[in-house]
Amino acid sequence: MPENVSSLIAVRDVKVHFPLDSVGSLGRLLGRPPARVVKAIDGVTLDIQPGKTLGLVGESGCGKSTLGRAILQLVRPTAGRIFFKGTELTGLNARQLQQMRRRMQMVFQDPYASLNPRMTVGDIIAEPIEIFEPLRGEALRRRVQELMRTVSLNPAFVKRYPHEFSGGQRQRIGIARALAVGPEFIVADEPIAALDVSIQAQILNLLSQLRRELGLTTLFISHDLRAVRHISDRVAVMYLGKLVEVADSHEIYRRPLHPYTQALISAVPVPDPAVEKTRRRIVLTGDVPSPINPPTGCRFHTRCPYAQERCRAEEPPLVDTGGGHQAACFLLEEVSSGGAARDSAA
Amino acid sequence: MLKFVLRRLLLAIPVLLVVVTISFFLVRLAPGGPFMEERAYPPAVIEKLNAKYGLDKPLHEQYFNYMQRVILHLDLGPSTRYLDRTVGDVIAQGLPNSMLLGGTAYLTALVLGMAAGIIAALRQNSGVDYGAMAVAVLGVSIPNFVLGPLLVIVLSLTLYWLPPARWGDLSHLILPALTLSALYTAYIARLTRSGLVEVLRSDYIRTARAKGLRESVVLLRHALRGSLLPVVSYSGPALAFLLGGTIVVEKLFLIPGLGNFFIEAANARDSFIVVGVTLVVATLLIVLNLVVDIVYALIDPRIAYK
Numbered sequence: 001m002p003e004n005v006s007s008l009i010a011v012r013d014v015k016v017h018f019p020l021d022s023v024g025s026l027g028r029l030l031g032r033p034p035a036r037v038v039k040a041i042d043g044v045t046l047d048i049q050p051g052k053t054l055g056l057v058g059e060s061g062c063g064k065s066t067l068g069r070a071i072l073q074l075v076r077p078t079a080g081r082i083f084f085k086g087t088e089l090t091g092l093n094a095r096q097l098q099q100m101r102r103r104m105q106m107v108f109q110d111p112y113a114s115l116n117p118r119m120t121v122g123d124i125i126a127e128p129i130e131i132f133e134p135l136r137g138e139a140l141r142r143r144v145q146e147l148m149r150t151v152s153l154n155p156a157f158v159k160r161y162p163h164e165f166s167g168g169q170r171q172r173i174g175i176a177r178a179l180a181v182g183p184e185f186i187v188a189d190e191p192i193a194a195l196d197v198s199i200q201a202q203i204l205n206l207l208s209q210l211r212r213e214l215g216l217t218t219l220f221i222s223h224d225l226r227a228v229r230h231i232s233d234r235v236a237v238m239y240l241g242k243l244v245e246v247a248d249s250h251e252i253y254r255r256p257l258h259p260y261t262q263a264l265i266s267a268v269p270v271p272d273p274a275v276e277k278t279r280r281r282i283v284l285t286g287d288v289p290s291p292i293n294p295p296t297g298c299r300f301h302t303r304c305p306y307a308q309e310r311c312r313a314e315e316p317p318l319v320d321t322g323g324g325h326q327a328a329c330f331l332l333e334e335v336s337s338g339g340a341a342r343d344s345a346a
Numbered sequence: 347m348l349k350f351v352l353r354r355l356l357l358a359i360p361v362l363l364v365v366v367t368i369s370f371f372l373v374r375l376a377p378g379g380p381f382m383e384e385r386a387y388p389p390a391v392i393e394k395l396n397a398k399y400g401l402d403k404p405l406h407e408q409y410f411n412y413m414q415r416v417i418l419h420l421d422l423g424p425s426t427r428y429l430d431r432t433v434g435d436v437i438a439q440g441l442p443n444s445m446l447l448g449g450t451a452y453l454t455a456l457v458l459g460m461a462a463g464i465i466a467a468l469r470q471n472s473g474v475d476y477g478a479m480a481v482a483v484l485g486v487s488i489p490n491f492v493l494g495p496l497l498v499i500v501l502s503l504t505l506y507w508l509p510p511a512r513w514g515d516l517s518h519l520i521l522p523a524l525t526l527s528a529l530y531t532a533y534i535a536r537l538t539r540s541g542l543v544e545v546l547r548s549d550y551i552r553t554a555r556a557k558g559l560r561e562s563v564v565l566l567r568h569a570l571r572g573s574l575l576p577v578v579s580y581s582g583p584a585l586a587f588l589l590g591g592t593i594v595v596e597k598l599f600l601i602p603g604l605g606n607f608f609i610e611a612a613n614a615r616d617s618f619i620v621v622g623v624t625l626v627v628a629t630l631l632i633v634l635n636l637v638v639d640i641v642y643a644l645i646d647p648r649i650a651y652k
Contacts, residue, residue, distance in 0.1 A: 072556065074552060074555060074556055094561075098558050098559075098560065099558075101556065101557065101558025102558060105556065105557075106553075106556045108549060108552070108553060108556075110549055113548060113549035113550060114549040114550050114552070114553045115550055115553065116550040116553070116554065116568050116572075117550070117572075117646065117647070117648055118571050118572060118645065118646055118647060119568075120647075127554075127557060127559070128557040128558060128559075131557065131558050131559060132558065161647040161648065163647075163648045174553075177553070177557070181558070
């Protein structure tokens with residue numbers, strides 16, 4: 001059982017590794033492991049409290065989406081356990097898992113590719129309802145139209161196909177579809193990344209409004225720090241398959257502890273010219289290392305301005321620095337004083 | 347949609363006229379004539395026969411007479427190979443046999459090919475997949491004049507299960523249909539596999555799984571429909587050639603189909619039958635391609651015709 005029973009979602013030391021080379025039937029027979037493995041998620045522990053929104057941020061390829069999919073078991077984790085209200089999802093068989101889908105749904109990133117182009121909007125939204133509820137005919141039709149109204153889509157469009165809608169409208173369809181079976185938990189995987197900036201705000205507001213009205217628990221995955229700040233109660237920062245910092249939303253933006261978080265937050269433009277003029281960006285050098293051969297010790301040491309010998313050898317654990325603010329860094333003191341120096345300079 | 351169909355049918359008319367014209371002159375370019383057989387007729391008889399069929403007139407006059415008859419009376423002319431029959435009679439006799447054979451072969455190919463393709467796609471890169479695709483390559487590479495006799499040797503002459511040739515009841519249909527379907531089965535299996543593999547990787551399939559659908563529903567309702575387009579577009583021309591008579595297989599199994607009549611007629615320089623059969627195949631091709639385009643719109647709502 002998870003230690004923290006109050007969590008709606010509890011993730012315990014989850015790993016998702018993808019074999020890169022095919023082993024071949026003979027190799028499988030001999031039990032030979034694949035030569036190279038992409039460690040998309042490499043030991044993540046995380047809790048999401050009921051009714052709260054956790055924002056998950058990080059660069060492209062850091063494993064955010066994979067973690068979201070792993071929680072919903074759309075990708076089966078290689079190791080570790082995941083609990084939904086105390087039920088271990090990682091232990092369920094396909095049939096039991098299918099029943100759980102009613103309680104947890106996903107809004108996908110790409111509203112163009114994630115809707116079946118051969119089904120009408122009405123059918124797309126009705127399909128999950130038909131699986132889980134005995135609603136049919138007129139009642140089902142009314143339910144679908146009600147859902148369309150909930151996401152501000154004109155119910156008259158029920159017979160139209162996805163390609164007849166704009167990106168923002170399609171994302172609304174995706175949201176209506178996710179909400180159709182009344183889930184308690186939603187994973188929103190970069191729901192606004194594929195949309196125009198002018199539409200992003202609409203979808204964000206829709207999501208936070210729905211979350212309030214329906215009491216949804218949400219995992220909001222994004223690389224857009226401003227969007228995450230707007231919508232999240234808590235924020236988790238991911239780097240190369242591991243969490244480097246988790247804290248309450250206002251706390252992490254006010255007082256980022258991990259050097260990676262600091263660099264990320266320093267890169268966000270401030271919509272106030274006076275402040276923006278004094279914003280000093282921490283520019284990280286180098287690229288994100290490959291998740292096939294992640295660096296030893298702290299994974300961030302290759303790009304960290306504070307890195308020391310210890311960082312190269314040992315892996316820093318994610319520890320609570322007080323008040324639920326967790327960070328994975330050996331040099332918190334030093335880094336935060338560096339951050340403080342920057343603050344005073346500002 | 348109705349407008350689209352009508353326009354396509356109207357467009358077919360000039361295409362068919364061109365087909366008739368080209369095939370008419372092509373046959374006449376071949377040396378020899380319809381009444382020059384080994385057992386030669388006396389010249390006076392040949393002259394009379396040529397006069398009876400209008401073959402003594404200049405070529406352009408023959409052409410205009412022929413076109414007039416085809417367009418105004420929908421009459422494809424007499425046969426010079428089968429003196430007691432018209433081209434219409436020959437087609438009426440051969441086409442149903444060819445269509446039965448070709449249709450059976452096509453249905454067989456569709457069922458076997460799609461089943462193999464689906465299984466291969468679901469067990470991608472497994473032994474089953476490699477096995478099915480290896481058989482498919484074999485099916486594409488073996489010519490039917492090799493496969494046909496092989497099947498006859500095994501199933502007729504060794505096991506005595508099926509008659510080796512001729513046309514009559516359903517047991518006569520099996521061997522030629524199998525021979526004919528091998529190539530198409532293999533091709534459809536490959537098309538289904540690659541189409542399905544691609545669709546199964548797409549985002550909306552993940553959406554369908556996330557909805558909580560059973561895997562069979564994901565496959566049948568969401569994936570298969572999307573993967574069928576290549577099979578459908580291949581089916582148009584494939585069906586046209588299968589239904590319009592197949593020369594090698596019909597000859598091999600002594601089937602009185604259009605292909606058999608066609609080859610007999612070509613050998614006897616019966617230009618009326620050659621042009622008539624060509625016209626039938628061209629019409630089938632045009633109609634079936636139109637059907638393919640209509641089916642396209644039915645399985646993919648993004649395709650709209652105006």
